[in-house]
Amino acid sequence: MLIPEDPKDDKCFLSGWCLVENTTEQDWDEIHISMVAGMPVSFVCPIYPPTYITRPVVQPPRAAQIGPAAIEDDLGDELFEEPKEMAPKKSMKMKADAAPGAPPAAMRAMAVTAPRPAPAPAPMQVAMKQVAQQTQVSTKDMGELFEYRISKPVTIKRKQSALVPIVSKDITGKRVLLYDQSQHEKNPMACLEITNTAGVTLEQGPITIFFQDNLAGEAMLPFLNQEETRLLSYALEQGVIVDKETQTSASSVHRVSFGGGYSYEHYYMNRVTTYKIQNKTERAQSLYIDHPKSSGYEIHDTKLVPKDTPNHHRFSTSLEPKQNIKLVINERSESYSSYYIWDMNKKTLLDNIQRYLGKNWIKPAEQALLTKVADVLEKLNDVKNVLSKREGELSEIFNEQDRLRRNLASTGESPSRSEIELREKYVAKLDAQETRLEQIVAEIKKLKQQSDDLSNHVSKLLKELEDAVRGA
Structure with missing residues (x-):
């Protein structure tokens, strides 16, 4: 995946490849290949050995070991507000009469019309353009499965393998930071928030991310349906430091209830979590903070409204260059003291x-x-x-x-x-x-x-x- 250099450009180039291995004893010459993504039910059943008992033989299921930690998807339907576009600069109009001491008109014309050399395209961009031209894949949605059909015939010699491109598209994405204390205590992770606008379903797999022709990091791409948005963490941002402080206190009783022969005096346990964030870099940053959920606690009297993931409240804020900010999150949980009326x-x-x-x-x-x-x-x-x-x-x-x-x-x-x-x-x-x-x-x-x-x-x-x- 190639990240654009312009921060305002929300298009990332995605190139996907499939490793095809010919394990047979014959050469594959000019064959048509189609690959299917999905998780169909599949198992091995021993039918050759004779069966002497009526009980079935069920093999234990095998689950693939997960590598990098996946980032939780949000559960809400809220939409992010679109950033406001900057007002275009006003063009300067040439006056009819030149000011005293101005150069002759011919020289002014030469200065205006002199051609500027076009910037040479970056090597990575050239390579990605060539890959996009060579990738010819047709797709087919088959319900629970998704098929990638390679349009051009492929030749793979016996006992050899080949990388076959299956997707080369621009997708929507932007660079963000994500702080999760369980991942790293002091620094947020550099992430890409991508939306699958490639028009195909993307199977999970490793992905390499480049920025300005340099390696930015590696990530694990989850299974993505079309138009689905996820976060990919690919590096640690050491230029942003986060300190977390938590204080807990009990408030006064605010109500009373009765039940089972008891009187219950209810009060709130208040927990205040302060995130002190220092942006030591020279660029503006978008920061997400994954604040862990606690059983019985709810967000209360907090300026920012979070999105919910299965295990976190996700807060969004922005950081200006060389800016220090403080984010305060107030939570409360109702508790009670019980008193037996009979006593x-x-x-x-x-x-x-x-x-x-x-x-x-x-x-x-x-x-x-x-x-x-x-x-x-x-x-x-x-x-x-x-x-x-x-x-x-x-x-x-x-x-x-x-x-x-x-x-x-x-x-x-x-x-x-x-x-x-x-x-x-x-x-x-x-x-x-x-x-x-x-x-x-x-x-x-x-x-x-x-x-x-x-x-x-x-x-x-x-x-x-x-x-x-x-x-x-």
Whole structure:
């Protein structure tokens, strides 16, 4: 591919070749060749060996190893604005009367009409012109495949190979820079943004890029359909330096939501990425910055509007000669802190309600529901406290009865008078504890029922609260 010297010229000359090898034992004399581009399904199936089992033999698929990293294509439908054309310079008109001291008319005519020598064409341009004249290819679109049919017969001797030109066309392209920190930390890549205007489908393959008859670099051309635009990176631009800085901070709570018995206080995690770009060259540059996407983050309050690729936000800017610029990209991701309403006491919940209401995060209807929840939760906590005390008392009675029964079992078959008195004391105490035990069991049963009823009431109120928030 040949890059034009004029920065305003958006036509790049593309010359494509196909390496054809004659692996047979016969010479190919004046044969017609057609080559098909595409990826049809193809496989090798062993049919000669006998098959003794009914299960099919499936060979593992083979995938070609990818070499240079491909640049992602943008996903959006936005169009770049066309650059404004420069106003033509006004032509100077000859005056009818010559100024005093002007040279004679004949000399002026000689000065105007003297022929200027035409610039000699560059060697690379001459070679490309010759290749374009020799390339005679007809193409045919076959749906999933694309055929290149060589018009002129080709001769290839046995066990030899030949390069056959398949495309020699001008295509639309311009030089740009692309900064991707994962490719190079400090410098952008020099790229060609090309559009396939050759009228044929271009198969993938290596490509060599020339500028002013010199090697500019090499790239890997992806598969390009007609009118498709892609970026080709071919060199590293060391005259442009990029420094990247990132800062992260959390903002204040901006809204509240409810769900599953929790209150969620939402806030933003803000991330500010600053690209400091220095153009140390003497020429103007067009720069793309591939800013990596982060899960959950969105672009916010940023002057430039990016295009999206599968994994990056692509920003476009321009650099004047010897110019330093700063590009600031603001991103934010909404996060939250959760609080379990069931674990709150009445005072804490009422304080939160007043804070939510003061910030206009909840409406009066939601405030009323939350206030009811706080009242019912206070009753529920009181019932749970009493229930906990009764269950503790029940456990103490069980432990005390177990101790008394062990003491009774320790007395002999012929107890003394003092042992008889002690046994009677133990039995009376056990009898009193059994009466209290029955009272506690009945009270615990009643408290549990009250706790279940209050819990159901709280659940119902929270469900109404979620529906009210969702309906809003």
